[in-house]
Every structure is written in C-alpha cells, then in structure tokens.
Amino acid sequence: MIEALAGPEAGGVEDLTASDLLALARDQRIAEDMAAAQLLVTAARWADLHPPESIHSAAAFTVPGSEHEEPIAGEGAPLVAEFCLAELGGVLGTSTTAAKKLVGHALELRHRLPRLWALVLAGRVPAWRARLVAERTIHATPALTPEAAGFVDAQVAAVAGKVGPAQLDRLVAEAIKRFDLAEADPAADPEDGYLSVDPRHVTIHDEDVHFAGTMRLEAELDIADAVDLDRALAHGAAMLKALGSDAPLGARRSAALGDLARTQTALDLHASGQGSPRDADGLPVAREVVLHAHFDAGFAGEATVFGPTGRMEERRRLVLLDEVKDWCADSRTKVTIKPVIDLNAQLHTDAYEVPDRIREQVVLRDRTCxxxxxxxxxxxxxVDHVIEHDHDAAAEGRPQPGPTATWNLACLCRFHHRLKTHTAWTYRMTEPGVFEWTSPHGHRYRRDQTGSSPVDPAEPPDPPGIPRPRRPRGPRRR
Incomplete structure (x- = not known):
C-alpha cells in the first residue's frame, strides 16, 4: 500500500498538501480501527465454528492428551475447542497464545461486555482499548460473575471506554464488593472495596532489554517496605562511592539493588546459624541463579578465543562477553563451562528414550518450540520424534522408520506436541533446524532459527530428503 501511494499513478504523498496529509492520516487511522474491530468479529465467529461439540462429534473415543474444551473468557461466555486456536494463530502470524487471547477478548466483549462491544462495532471505541477492559474482567481475582462484569460494562460504556488502568482496577474492585464475590476477611475494612484488591507487585520488564544490557523494574510496595528499601539503597550507594565508584547516583543505587538480590535475603539465616551453606567468610552463599550463555569459540594457536557476543538462553537475548566477565569477577559467582557441542553432528541411539547428550544437542539447535x-x-x-517411532519394529524384524536420531528429533512444547499427535497438523525437517509445517486447512509455514514465516503456495515444495511423518494411529508415545 505504501509503495502504491508513492507510485507515479497516485502522485505520491509528496504531492499532498498539509491538510490532505492530515485527512489521509485520519482516514488511515479510522480504517485501522475498523479492521481491528472486524478482526474481533472474525475471531468470535471462528470460536462459533469450533464449539466443544465439534470435539465430541469428531472423536469416537477419548485418548489421553487429546483435545478438550477451553474456557478462554469469563463465566457465561462459550467454551472453545482448544486446538482450533493454532490454525487461527498461524494465518495471523502470531503465537497460539496470542490467538487464544484474541478469541478470548472477542468472546468476553460479545457475551459479557455487550455495551462496550456495540461501541467497538460502531467505531466509537477502538478495539485495543476494549481489549484492555476484557483482559481485566477475564482475569479478575476473584472471578467476576456475569452480573459483576455487566456492572463494569455499564460504567465503562458510559464514558466510551475512556478509563485508565487505575480507574479500571477500582471499577473491578467495586464490582467484587457490590456483588459479594470476595471471601469474608475479618481484618478488611468493609467500606473500602478498592483495598480488597492488593496492588502490590514487582514486575521485571524483560521484553524490553536495553542495548547496554539493562532491564526496567517496576514495583508497588507497602509504605514501610518502600521506606526501608530506599534507605538500604541509599546506604549501598554511599558504600560503593566510599569504595571508589565514580558512577552516578542512579547507577550506584541500581548496583546496590543487585547486591541486595544476591545477599540480603539470607541475613536472618546467617544471624541464626541455620539454613544455607556458608562461604569462607562465614556469610551465606547467594541464592543460586542458573543462566545459560552460549558463545561461538575458535582457536588461536592453543588458546581458545570466544566471540564478543553470545546468546542468553533464558531470555533469548544478546549477551556481551564483557558482561559475562563482569559477572564472573564476583567472587560469589559460580561458573560452569560445559564441553562444546557440535550442532551439525548426527547423533543416534537404538532406544526410544532420548539420552541427555542428544537432548542437549537438539535443545541448543532448536532454541524454542x-x-x-x-x-x-x-x-x-x-523432544518429539518427527517421524513416529514404531515400538513394534524391532520385535517384528522391520527397520525402524522413526529412529531416535538428531535428524528425526525436534523440540515441541506440551501443547503443540499434543496438537501434532492428535490432529492433522504435520511437519517435516527440511534441513537441520529448519521445519515446514502444514495445517489441517493446508496452510504451510517455515520455522528456522531466524523465526517463522508463511510459505508462498506458489513456491514448489523442498526436495524430499526426510520423509513426512505418518498420521498418528492412536495413543502411542511419540
């Protein structure tokens, strides 16, 4: 669309006046909001096509691990056959979890927040704002009844959805109080519905890592705890300055908080002489945190040379070698270096169970499900056998079609393992670490270490190398 607008036929946005550009931006935003609203309608209709009855009519008997009904919205909204969400996520280019959230929000709005739903369809409330309300009413604790959700719906619709997070929390708390949803608490103030929802939390925003290797932390503390923490950080920052640190105050307070995370939690145990093991200086060892950092290694003569950047497995983030050196400089840090694993080697075993050495190789190759x-x-x-392992092959004197070998193994989370086992989804490994999936509706997707992408139907299939897996024949292990 951008290329079309910039083309000679359309004249390009460069030829538009300031007023025309403002009008175009407004129209594009309206079109975007309409498309988001229609996507919610489509998601709700997709749920309508896959009710729990579709599971029972398609299955002659119940197999452990097979599809079940999924409550993805609040009480009063219809249930959904869980495996249908993967197909929707595929065509949208999102995870199954994101597709589940989309459908859940659509059902919550349509069935439990009908006033807000009508405003979305009329274009008076943007879909993203309505979804924020739906997310809160779905996951309220305790759960909102249809009547309580209706109360929230009426209040939010009255202001055309323009409520902030704090106001929304107060509305939910008022609904919980008004409809007597919370269990009686003798210590609670019956006149204060808002405080029945505990606002305390500590959130580490690990989805947004700064290029300098930092993360943002947000917390809501008890007043006394906040004052104590502030004093501890001020003391820690002053100690670091006295020890020669020339970092700014904010950086020293941040470092002091990291020191608290490593040592402060065990001071009571140290004073009592019980609990965790001691270091040579008598202090308790810091809480153990295991991180897996992977670096490419080479050789310069007899010395091993590591690349300047690597990958942190836990957060799937870039990590600098200098950062790891700084961590290791702490005398209370335990570092374990494991042998190099060749990801291109073809390992195999005659057994069905996957040994640790092969599992580790497959985990490092695939990185994610x-x-x-x-x-x-x-x-x-x-760790799944891409081509089904035949447990009777050896006893019947037949060659094993699905051996436990590197080329026939892949990492699947439990949900997608069940999906592959009990549905018409199929996949094959076209080359090491590269997989091509085909959905029940015939959509094809490629997944490699750079991510996922749809396969153009016009593209010819990859040359046959590894045979496609056979359809499951029952509740055998895979």
Missing part, C-alpha cells in the same frame, strides 16, 4: 511463532524455551519442551 519449533511450532510456528511459538516462543516457549526449548529446555522446557518435549
């Missing part, structure tokens, strides 16, 4: 757009870390996934 290999289903399109899934970001679950591979270390917490199942």
């Amino acid at each position: 290999v289903f399109p757009w899934c970001t679950r870390p591979a270390r917490g996934c199942d």
Whole structure:
C-alpha cells in the first residue's frame, strides 16, 4: 500500500498538501480501527465454528492428551475447542497464545461486555482499548460473575471506554464488593472495596532489554517496605562511592539493588546459624541463579578465543562477553563451562528414550518450540520424534522408520506436541533446524532459527530428503 501511494499513478504523498496529509492520516487511522474491530468479529465467529461439540462429534473415543474444551473468557461466555486456536494463530502470524487471547477478548466483549462491544462495532471505541477492559474482567481475582462484569460494562460504556488502568482496577474492585464475590476477611475494612484488591507487585520488564544490557523494574510496595528499601539503597550507594565508584547516583543505587538480590535475603539465616551453606567468610552463599550463555569459540594457536557476543538462553537475548566477565569477577559467582557441542553432528541411539547428550544437542539447535511463532524455551519442551517411532519394529524384524536420531528429533512444547499427535497438523525437517509445517486447512509455514514465516503456495515444495511423518494411529508415545 505504501509503495502504491508513492507510485507515479497516485502522485505520491509528496504531492499532498498539509491538510490532505492530515485527512489521509485520519482516514488511515479510522480504517485501522475498523479492521481491528472486524478482526474481533472474525475471531468470535471462528470460536462459533469450533464449539466443544465439534470435539465430541469428531472423536469416537477419548485418548489421553487429546483435545478438550477451553474456557478462554469469563463465566457465561462459550467454551472453545482448544486446538482450533493454532490454525487461527498461524494465518495471523502470531503465537497460539496470542490467538487464544484474541478469541478470548472477542468472546468476553460479545457475551459479557455487550455495551462496550456495540461501541467497538460502531467505531466509537477502538478495539485495543476494549481489549484492555476484557483482559481485566477475564482475569479478575476473584472471578467476576456475569452480573459483576455487566456492572463494569455499564460504567465503562458510559464514558466510551475512556478509563485508565487505575480507574479500571477500582471499577473491578467495586464490582467484587457490590456483588459479594470476595471471601469474608475479618481484618478488611468493609467500606473500602478498592483495598480488597492488593496492588502490590514487582514486575521485571524483560521484553524490553536495553542495548547496554539493562532491564526496567517496576514495583508497588507497602509504605514501610518502600521506606526501608530506599534507605538500604541509599546506604549501598554511599558504600560503593566510599569504595571508589565514580558512577552516578542512579547507577550506584541500581548496583546496590543487585547486591541486595544476591545477599540480603539470607541475613536472618546467617544471624541464626541455620539454613544455607556458608562461604569462607562465614556469610551465606547467594541464592543460586542458573543462566545459560552460549558463545561461538575458535582457536588461536592453543588458546581458545570466544566471540564478543553470545546468546542468553533464558531470555533469548544478546549477551556481551564483557558482561559475562563482569559477572564472573564476583567472587560469589559460580561458573560452569560445559564441553562444546557440535550442532551439525548426527547423533543416534537404538532406544526410544532420548539420552541427555542428544537432548542437549537438539535443545541448543532448536532454541524454542519449533511450532510456528511459538516462543516457549526449548529446555522446557518435549523432544518429539518427527517421524513416529514404531515400538513394534524391532520385535517384528522391520527397520525402524522413526529412529531416535538428531535428524528425526525436534523440540515441541506440551501443547503443540499434543496438537501434532492428535490432529492433522504435520511437519517435516527440511534441513537441520529448519521445519515446514502444514495445517489441517493446508496452510504451510517455515520455522528456522531466524523465526517463522508463511510459505508462498506458489513456491514448489523442498526436495524430499526426510520423509513426512505418518498420521498418528492412536495413543502411542511419540
């Protein structure tokens, strides 16, 4: 669309006056809001096509791990057959979790927040604002009844959805109080509904990592705890300055908070002489935190040379070698260096169970679940046989079609492992670490270490190398 507008036929936006540009921007924003609203309608209709009855009519018997009904919105909204969400996520280019949230918001709005839903369809409330309300009413604690959700709906619709997070929390708290949803608490003030929702939290925003290797932390503390923490950070910053640090005050307070995370939590145990093991200086060891950092290594003569940048497995983020050196400089940090694993080697075993050495190789190769757009870390996934392992092959004297070998193994989170086992989704490994998936509706997706992308239907399929997996024949392990 941008290229078309800039083309000679359209004259390009360069030829528009200031007033025309403002009008164009307004029209584009209106079109964007309308498209987002229609996507919610489509998501709700997709749920309508996949009710729980579609599971029971398609399955002659219940198999452990097979599809079940999914409550993805609040009480009073319809249930959905869970596996349909993966197909929707695929065509939208999002994870199954994001598709589940989209459908959940659509059902919550249509069935429990009908006034707000009508405003969205009329273009008076943008879809993103309505989805914020739906997210809050779906996950309220305790859960909102349809009547309580209706109360929130009426209040929000009266102001055309223009409520901030704090106002929304107060509305939900008032609904909980008004409809007697919270369990009785003798210590609670019955006149204060807002305080029945505890606002305290500590959130580390790990989705936005600064190029300098920092993360943002946000917290809501008890007043006494906040004052104590402020004093501790001020003392820690002063100590660092006295020890020669020339960093600005904010950086020293940040470093002091990191010191608290490593040592402060165990001071009571140290005073009592119980609990955790001691260092040589008698202080308790810091709480153990395991991070997996991967660096490419080479050789210069007999010396091992590491690349300047690597990958942190837990957050799937870039990590600098200098950062790791700084961590290791702390005498209370334990560092373990594991042997180099060749990701291109073809390992195999005659057994069905995947040994640790092969599992580690597959985890490092795949990094995440290999289903399109899934970001679950591979270390917490199942290792799946791409081509089904035949447990009767050896006993019947037949060659094993699905061996436990590097070329036939992939990391799948438990949900997508179940999806592959019990539905018509299929996939194959076209080259090491590269997978092509085909959905029940015939959509094809490619997943490699750079991410996921749809496969152009006009493109010819990859040359056959690894045969496609066979359809599952029942509740066998895979």
